[in-house]
Amino acid sequence: MKRMMKRLLPVLMAIAPLTICAQKVYELKDISGKVQVNVIVNDKNVEYSVLHDNDVMVAPSPIFMKLTDGTAFGLNPKVKKISRRSVNETIYPPIYKKKSIKEQFNELTIDFKGGYSLVFRAYEDGAAYRFVSELKKPFMVESEQASFCFPNDPKVFVASPKGRMNEGKKDPFYSSFQNTYLETALSAWDKEQIAFLPVLVEGKNGKKICITEADLMNYPGMYVKHGEHGYSLDGIFAAYPKTIVDEVRGLKGVVKSREPYIAKVEGNTAFPWRVMVIAKDDAELLCNDMVYKLATPAQFTDFSWIKPGKVAWDWWNDWNLYNVDFRAGINNETYKYYIDFASKFGIEYVILDEGWAVPGKADLFEVIPEIDLKELISYAKSKNVDLILWAGYRAFEKDMDRVCKHYAAMGIKGFKIDFMDRDDQQVVEFNRKAAETGAKYKLLIDLHGTFKPTGLQRTYPNTINFEGVHGLEEMKWAEPGTDQVIYDVTVPFIRMVAGPLDYTQGAMNNVIMKNFHAVYTEPMSQGTRCRQLALYTIFDSPINMLCDAPTNYLKEEECTKFIAAIPTVWNQTLPISGKVGEHIVMAREKDGIWYVGGLTDWKERDVEVDLSFLADGEFNAEIFRDGINADRVGKDYKREVIRVSANKKLNLHMAPGGGFVIRITK
Known part of the structure; x- marks a missing residue:
């Protein structure tokens, strides 16, 4: 009997993996063959891995989505069909850091029974994947498993939200996304912390992996935290808001309670891309285009009215003019001085930051008596300068179409919108709607007080800047x-790998x-x-501030002329x-x-x-x-x-x- 068991053992061992969990591996390589994505589908789940020149960048990592009705995309998967395509073309962005972008990728789509697909792309500089739902009825996403597993303990660069106080404790999902980076071994990073995207991971041979997301249009933004197993990062998402209270003079909405799900979905939907940019050396990250390439192209073609340029900004310098014969502050005399300064140096815009509308009202139609907007717009036009207005997010949201229509008709050229301080599904939808409404009325939109860009600047090129910095x-x-x-x-x-940033430099x-x-x-x-x-x-900033006071710039004309010409x-x-x-x-x-x-x-x-x-x-x-x-x-x-x-x-x-x-x- 012992002899028989010895003879049967190798056979049993060979059969066992198939019996326990039959699997199929689908291979995808980019056009150059440098980047390889392996998609592993077995009876239990779907995993993927990413290699660069045979170096494992991302080890096999499970991905799935759970719906509130018990349905799951990516669990107990049954492949229906696969399809492939290759793209090799050129994108000509209207507002960007390059005149043209080479768009080259190979794509693998796996259709599963149950009404969903997984789409993978391999680029020469990285890989991405997304879920796509073909369901006919609306549904709610309870959770998403987005994993990034690494073959060893990598060094990471992470920015963890400090979290503002909410109901007596710090809320990590209530944040301005304005934090510095911690450089640490993944194993040493505090397991109680989360980090907002992008995050940077050091891979084999000094290569870097920048993890972020693209085409985020109607879904909560992703954070990452310590994974459950080994050296890994797992996605985490803010749940859908249930109760929102207006705070900070009515300018922002603070979530007091949340639903037991992260997103409401209208059936047939393409979810955000999970993006892994790969760089052989650090400098390659400085001009990567992957987020832009993965974003939905604009549905309009007249971009002639979208005018990038410089902005003379009032808030950082606290309206502190001197050597003038009027009381500096939020009034017409001060803004005429800013307009004269902008005109002298060929600066395209002046911004009226917080304070031009009556404080505490959160009503953008109530302008303070010290400001005569019609007069300022006319004066600025005579000097070949345009005006942009600041707005709190809740004040802008509650009457968005009427606000945009009214001020566009007056001659205002854009809005800088502030205090979103979240990236749950509702705020993500707000950003998209603000961009869309701005485009309708030919207004520039600067999304200040918000999360990192995810390609909205391609879908709506009038959405010209993002803070999150x-x-x-x-x-x-x-x-x-x-x-x-x-x-x-x-x-x-x-952060700049994701897109432009509203950093507001220029201190004297x-x-x-x-x-x-x-x-x-x-x-x-x-x-x-x-x-x-x-x-x-x-820094990439199609609308770029001169943050200091005009009086200080006038004392430093050599530097000011140089800045204004860039x-x-x-x-x-x-x-x-x-x-x-x-x-x-x-x-x-x-x-x-x-x-x-x-x-x-x-x-x-x-x-x-x-x-x-x-x-x-x-x-x-x-x-x-x-x-x-x-x-x-x-x-x-x-x-x-x-x-x-x-x-x-x-x-x-x-x-x-x-x-x-x-x-x-x-």
């Missing part, structure tokens, strides 16, 4: 130890770290003057070098003029800039570099003009917390 406004109230310099050389590799009071202190009414920036100038080239959209964007948390060098081109910007951390740094991207011939290079004493006085800088050509390499020194910017013209 620890921007310069944080310097007005920064706690001791806040390090904005390190953040500046971290965020372009993570620049100090080294030991001299920095938070001042609400006369704020300052950390690092050097040239750092602030370089941010206009490094484009906000580009024909080309090229990463030159960079390492997350350390330094960045980027080049951008518009209308034949190149700008090169560089930033460093608190270490002084010498970098070499290869100018081989230039055409033949000689060029003038206007350089703003850190002054010899910039490590002591942040405002110290030097401007020079030299001749350069494509065969030249420039060696540039950056002071601690410093930077440089170059404008290259024929």
Whole structure:
């Protein structure tokens, strides 16, 4: 008997996996063959893995969705059919960091019995998947399992929402999405924390995986937390709001109770893409297009009225004008001064931030008596300047169509909407509806006080900026130890991968770290003057603020003229070098003029800039570099003009917390 069992054992072992769980593996590779997605379908569930040049980036990870009626997409799956397609074409975005985008991917669609599909895409720089429902009736999603498993304990860069106080405790789903990044081993990250997207994960051979989402139109935004097993991250979502109370002068809606589900769905629906951008080196993350490519294209074709540009901004500098003969504040005299300043330097817009509407009313039709909007609009038009209005989210939401119709007819060109502070399904729908209504009335929409972009800027190109960033406004109230310099050389590799950011740079009071202190009414920036100038080239912002007071800019005309001339959209964007948390060098081109910007951390740094991207011939290079004493006085800088050509390499020194910017013209 023992002998018989020995002979049968290998046979039984071979049969056992099939008996326990029969499975099928579907392989998908991108056009170049670098990225490979394996989709494993067995009797119990669906898993996927992602490889890059045979390096495992994401190990087998389970994915499914549970509905409140007991139905599940991805559990006990039964494949009905599979289909494949390849796409190789070019996208020409109307408002973007590039004139054209190569769209190349291979796609695998697996249709399952039960009325749903899974779609996978493989790009040369990453992979993505999404669920698609073909159900005819509305339903509710109870939960979604979105897993990202890793073959070892990776280093991660995560931003955890602090959570605002709600009902006596911190609510992680009530957040401004304005947090700095923690760099840590995944195993050392607090298991009680969640992080909002994007997050950055270090993979094999120093490669990076940036995890985010795209085409988020009618579903809650995704966070991640420690996975249940091994080294992994699992998606987590805010539940659907049940009770909302207006707070903060009626400007925001705070969720007091939630439903036992995360989303209401109208039957046939394509859910958001779960996105994994893969970069061989950090610099590749600086100009990735994956979120834009995965977004729904615009359904309208006339983009001629969408005008990007610079904005003279009032709130950061607290309306602090001086050397004037009127009382500065929220009044027509002050805004005429801002308009005159904008006109002098060719700045396209002036914003009227919080305060132009009667405080506490949350009614955008009640304007304070100190402001005559018709007069301001007429005055601005005579100076070739346009106006944008700030609005609290709840005030804008309650009468959105009438507000947009009324102010568009008056001549207002856009709204900066604030205080959403959530990304549950209701706020995601609000953002989409605001974009749609803005497009209807030819208004720009700046979604401030909101979560990261997920491609809405492609679907509605008038949705021109998004906050979701620890921007310069944080310097007005920064706690001791806040390090904005390190953040500046971290965020372009993570948050900016998702899309443009409303960072609001341009400070003229620049100090080294030991001299920095938070001042609400006369704020300052950390690092050097040239750092602030370089941010206009490094950061993507089609609508870009000049945050400081006009009076301060008028004292610094050389820098102001330079800032005002920098484009906000580009024909080309090229990463030159960079390492997350350390330094960045980027080049951008518009209308034949190149700008090169560089930033460093608190270490002084010498970098070499290869100018081989230039055409033949000689060029003038206007350089703003850190002054010899910039490590002591942040405002110290030097401007020079030299001749350069494509065969030249420039060696540039950056002071601690410093930077440089170059404008290259024929």
